[in-house]
Amino acid sequence: MGRSIVRRVRLPFVAVLAGALVLAACGSSSSGGGKGGGGGNTGNTSTTAGAYGTLPAQVGTPKPGGTVSYGIEAGSQPTYIMPITPGADSSVYDASFQYLLYRPLYWTPEGNRAIIDPDLSLAALPVYSNGGKTITINMKQTYKWSDGKPVDAQDVLFWIDELRAAVRENPANFGNYTKGNFPDNVVSATAPSTYQVVLTLKRSYNPNWYTDTQLNIISPLPSTAWNIASTGGPHLDFTNPANAKKIYDYLNAQSKKVATYATNPLWQVVDGPFKLTSFSATTDANTMVPNPTYGGQKPVFSTLKAEYFASSTAEFNAMLAGKLSVGEVPADDLPQLPRLKSQGYNVYGYPDLGFGYIVFNFKDTTDNWDKIVGQLYFRQALAHLEDQAAIVHGAFHDAAAQDYGPVPAVPATAYVPSNAATNPYPFSVADASKLLSSHGWKVVPNGTTTCVSPGSGPTNCGAGIPAGQKISITIPYTNDPPVAGQETTQLASAAKQVGINITPVAKTFNYIVSQYADPSAPQNDNKWQMENFGGFSTDIYPTTDEIFNSGGSFNQGGYDSTEANTLIKNSKFSSDPNAVEKEASYLTQNLPALFTPNEDRIYAWKGVSGPPDSFANLTQFAFTPEFWFVTGK
Amino acid sequence: MIAYLLRRFLSAIIVIIGIMLVTFTMLHIISPSPARAVLGIKASPAQIAGFNHAHGYDRPLPQQFLTYMNQTLHLNFGFSFKLNQSVTDLFKENAGRSALLSGVSVTIAVLIAVPLGIFQAVKRNSVADYTLTAVSFTLYSMPIFFISLVLIDIFALHLHVFPFEASQATTVVGVLKNPRSMVLPVASLVALSVAGYSRYMRSSALDNLAQDYIKVARAKGLSERAVLWRHLVRNSSLPMVTLIGLSIPDLLAGNLITEQVFNYPGLGLLFFNSLGTEDYPILLAYTLVGGILVVLGNLIADIALTFTDPRIRLT
Numbered sequence: 052m053g054r055s056i057v058r059r060v061r062l063p064f065v066a067v068l069a070g071a072l073v074l075a076a077c078g079s080s081s082s083g084g085g086k087g088g089g090g091g092n093t094g095n096t097s098t099t100a101g102a103y104g105t106l107p108a109q110v111g112t113p114k115p116g117g118t119v120s121y122g123i124e125a126g127s128q129p130t131y132i133m134p135i136t137p138g139a140d141s142s143v144y145d146a147s148f149q150y151l152l153y154r155p156l157y158w159t160p161e162g163n164r165a166i167i168d169p170d171l172s173l174a175a176l177p178v179y180s181n182g183g184k185t186i187t188i189n190m191k192q193t194y195k196w197s198d199g200k201p202v203d204a205q206d207v208l209f210w211i212d213e214l215r216a217a218v219r220e221n222p223a224n225f226g227n228y229t230k231g232n233f234p235d236n237v238v239s240a241t242a243p244s245t246y247q248v249v250l251t252l253k254r255s256y257n258p259n260w261y262t263d264t265q266l267n268i269i270s271p272l273p274s275t276a277w278n279i280a281s282t283g284g285p286h287l288d289f290t291n292p293a294n295a296k297k298i299y300d301y302l303n304a305q306s307k308k309v310a311t312y313a314t315n316p317l318w319q320v321v322d323g324p325f326k327l328t329s330f331s332a333t334t335d336a337n338t339m340v341p342n343p344t345y346g347g348q349k350p351v352f353s354t355l356k357a358e359y360f361a362s363s364t365a366e367f368n369a370m371l372a373g374k375l376s377v378g379e380v381p382a383d384d385l386p387q388l389p390r391l392k393s394q395g396y397n398v399y400g401y402p403d404l405g406f407g408y409i410v411f412n413f414k415d416t417t418d419n420w421d422k423i424v425g426q427l428y429f430r431q432a433l434a435h436l437e438d439q440a441a442i443v444h445g446a447f448h449d450a451a452a453q454d455y456g457p458v459p460a461v462p463a464t465a466y467v468p469s470n471a472a473t474n475p476y477p478f479s480v481a482d483a484s485k486l487l488s489s490h491g492w493k494v495v496p497n498g499t500t501t502c503v504s505p506g507s508g509p510t511n512c513g514a515g516i517p518a519g520q521k522i523s524i525t526i527p528y529t530n531d532p533p534v535a536g537q538e539t540t541q542l543a544s545a546a547k548q549v550g551i552n553i554t555p556v557a558k559t560f561n562y563i564v565s566q567y568a569d570p571s572a573p574q575n576d577n578k579w580q581m582e583n584f585g586g587f588s589t590d591i592y593p594t595t596d597e598i599f600n601s602g603g604s605f606n607q608g609g610y611d612s613t614e615a616n617t618l619i620k621n622s623k624f625s626s627d628p629n630a631v632e633k634e635a636s637y638l639t640q641n642l643p644a645l646f647t648p649n650e651d652r653i654y655a656w657k658g659v660s661g662p663p664d665s666f667a668n669l670t671q672f673a674f675t676p677e678f679w680f681v682t683g684k
Numbered sequence: 685m686i687a688y689l690l691r692r693f694l695s696a697i698i699v700i701i702g703i704m705l706v707t708f709t710m711l712h713i714i715s716p717s718p719a720r721a722v723l724g725i726k727a728s729p730a731q732i733a734g735f736n737h738a739h740g741y742d743r744p745l746p747q748q749f750l751t752y753m754n755q756t757l758h759l760n761f762g763f764s765f766k767l768n769q770s771v772t773d774l775f776k777e778n779a780g781r782s783a784l785l786s787g788v789s790v791t792i793a794v795l796i797a798v799p800l801g802i803f804q805a806v807k808r809n810s811v812a813d814y815t816l817t818a819v820s821f822t823l824y825s826m827p828i829f830f831i832s833l834v835l836i837d838i839f840a841l842h843l844h845v846f847p848f849e850a851s852q853a854t855t856v857v858g859v860l861k862n863p864r865s866m867v868l869p870v871a872s873l874v875a876l877s878v879a880g881y882s883r884y885m886r887s888s889a890l891d892n893l894a895q896d897y898i899k900v901a902r903a904k905g906l907s908e909r910a911v912l913w914r915h916l917v918r919n920s921s922l923p924m925v926t927l928i929g930l931s932i933p934d935l936l937a938g939n940l941i942t943e944q945v946f947n948y949p950g951l952g953l954l955f956f957n958s959l960g961t962e963d964y965p966i967l968l969a970y971t972l973v974g975g976i977l978v979v980l981g982n983l984i985a986d987i988a989l990t991f992t993d994p995r996i997r998l999t
Contacts, residue, residue, distance in 0.1 A: 125944075361949055368840075604726070
């Protein structure tokens with residue numbers, strides 16, 4: 052599933068009643084849990100290193116019937132049903148909604164592991180040949196649309212042609228579109244047989260990159276039901292670009308009628324485990340029932356209800372009242388977990404793959420900031436001033452994992468470099484002070500540190516930094532969530548101890564990402580030194596392409612490293628399976644930014660059970676309720 | 685009166701156009717285009733340009749404003765970028781319920797505050813007056829979210845007397861069919877409003893109790909009940925008329941916190957969410973409707989005053 056998104060920000064909300072109770076993070080054994088229903092394991096739990104809470108084993112055997120309810124919050128509602136989602140509607144929440152009805156070609160994750168799950172995918176893993184320029188995809192023959200037609204290669208080609216029509220009309224018509232990437236990098240897409248798709252590429256790419264970031268956005272569409280340009284109109288040949296445009300315009304127009312999602316016959320043709328039976332235009336709350344023609348695990352319960360909540364507090368109150376089967380627990384409510392657990396809720400949390408970071412602005416020339424931040428020793432000194440353990444404990448209530456690079460140790464992936472397993476720059480004011488003083492700075496604790504040894508030698512401040520230079524930094528941080536302010540304040544407090552003056556300034560998220568960003572607001576390059584907007588969730592192939600390469604669309608701070616550029620390029624184009632690990636290793640050491648802890652995504656559930664993986668994947672923005680059954684407890 | 689109304693109508697038009705111009709300009713000064721906020725930080729330059737072109741944000745500002753005015757005159761308020769619906773539909777879906785919550789709360793608050801204020805004025809400096817004053821100040825100083833959470837915790841989560849959330853019906857009729865679910869949200873709003881309204885009422889009643897006509901009424905032998913209800917209430921209610929008129933805009937946006945806590949989607953929440961996502965069509969429509977309601981509220985208050993106080997003439 053294409054899920055490169057910015058970390059969600061929550062509506063700010065108030066502290067709740069009840070005394071605070073800090074819960075310790077727990078978990079020390081290796082990850083467990085597999086898929087598959089049945090079984091009667093009781094009393095067993097599986098723990099994952101870095102997880103919050105434990106995953107209970109499946110309890111009881113699946114019984115038919117019952118209703119499963121889950122929460123959708125304001126700002127996280129599904130707003131677009133057709134699986135070619137415009138950028139304005141694109142979100143992991145919208146994708147989760149769509150995937151209940153229309154399955155993607157390749158499903159990620161597998162539990163809370165950032166890999167493709169072959170069992171839930173509609174095709175076998177792709178086979179690369181012809182020097183990586185030909186991709187053969189053999190689809191499974193067990194999936195059908197609810198109108199009885201098979202899910203086959205034509206449905207994949209239909210999606211590709213409709214995607215081409217969409218982005219040709221306006222690049223913003225598909226949120227996951229980047230010019231030059233899929234489908235632009237595909238010369239031809241053919242179906243030599245009913246269940247086989249062959250893609251011919253313009254050039255070869257790193258197979259891991261292409262599979263995990265390009266092929267995983269494909270979502271087959273019913274090519275014999277949706278290839279129309281008007282209601283009740285004739286079925287068109289979608290391979291004709293003019294027809295493809297007409298079809299896209301029609302489907303897009305129908306997708307704008309949210310009040311008709313449950314009644315429009317178009318959207319009743321599904322290949323996913325559920326069918327939509329009601330959809331509220333006011334709140335986007337919806338109800339689904341099992342799709343009896345689904346080719347995978349069929350749900351055994353009767354109804355899946357998505358209930359709308361205007362705030363995380365309202366959702367949490369619903370859980371306290373025992374009225375919700377599954378809900379997300381915001382960090383603010385962690386002190387109230389004992390109340391939730393007393394209601395019988397299981398609680399589990401884990402970070403999703405991605406990283407948080409405080410951006411360095413390498414372009415600001417005001418007061419020689421670009422010269423200062425360009426020095427690695429200085430960035431290392433700042434890293435030593437970041438107390439991630441304290442932030443995890445105090446700001447996140449222990450529901451977070453420390454993160455030292457773009458590919459953190461938690462969540463566990465195959466790509467984490469060895470130098471990110473432990474903190475290469477542990478919190479130490481003494482080490483920060485030593486780095487500065489050994490490079491020509493006179494460190495004045497709680498005063499003003501100045502450069503006393505200008506020059507470009509190994510013990511000098513650095514080229515272009517004059518004698519008497521002070522270090523004064525303004526850091527705008529997003530005012531929501533509050534943790535960004537706490538991270539920035541902690542850094543400012545520690546920096547003061549080595550004579551670096553940091554002024555945190557609260558701004559809205561939108562203001563920061565639009566005004567303090569080199570690619571989109573270069574006119575403001577001299578107005579900020581660092582900024583803290585949060586971070587990114589990444590694809591399961593966690594390259595920082597476009598984030599840390601020169602000229603990247605979201606290289607906010609203008610980081611420019613020839614070495615990083617080469618490594619990022621290798622991650623995308625070379626055949627080295629370890630390319631992205633090497634990229635991450637370099638960036639962990641070279642500090643294009645200050646990496647910050649990854650928040651756990653915490654979920655609570657009650658009255659339902661199933662394989663542990665089907666709950667673990669909630670933390671990765673994936674939703675597979677078809678594996679659940681109602682226990683009534 | 686006709687001439688007065690015509691003058692007010694013309695000045696209202698000017699005010700509303702001014703509001704539209706200021707809001708439009710401010711939004712575009714803060715952010716010339718909402719593309720980045722709507723499409724996300726990872727939107728490519730091509731996507732940003734495509735979005736801007738499709739929605740006219742790449743045109744000169746005066747041209748954008750004229751287009752906006754023209755659409756507004758044709759009652760076309762645009763399409764929400766993030767909610768995938770027309771702004772008109774969104775307002776229709778949410779306005780009725782917001783108005784119901786605010787309207788019922790204001791009505792109940794006034795019905796309680798008027799006699800309460802009169803009572804406190806008549807029994808001024810008594811134990812009852814001091815007690816009620818203390819309660820009023822306590823409620824008035826409490827943030828609305830705190831009152832709401834306390835009510836939920838006690839009456840919903842512990843005593844199970846009322847539901848923890850407001851009615852989830854999407855229509856006004858649907859909400860009215862489940863009045864029990866609206867008790868707590870209304871109670872939280874009333875608690876806050878009564879505190880303020882009753883203080884105004886008390887103060888106004890005290891002023892009027894000192895007037896000669898009250899002494900004359902009593903000297904004529906009227907019962908105390910007749911003195912209070914026939915003379916004091918009407919004359920003391922003039923500030924309440926103004927307060928109610930000024931609270932008409934609250935029908936639109938005043939209940940954001942209540943909507944959030946009690947899970948009652950309304951216009952306040954719609955506006956707040958749109959601020960965060962820079963959903964310009966909703967923001968512009970909202971301020972326009974808000975401006976109209978403010979103007980209307982003031983006008984209604986001024987006209988109502990002429991009925992309650994014959995000395996007032998509109999010229």
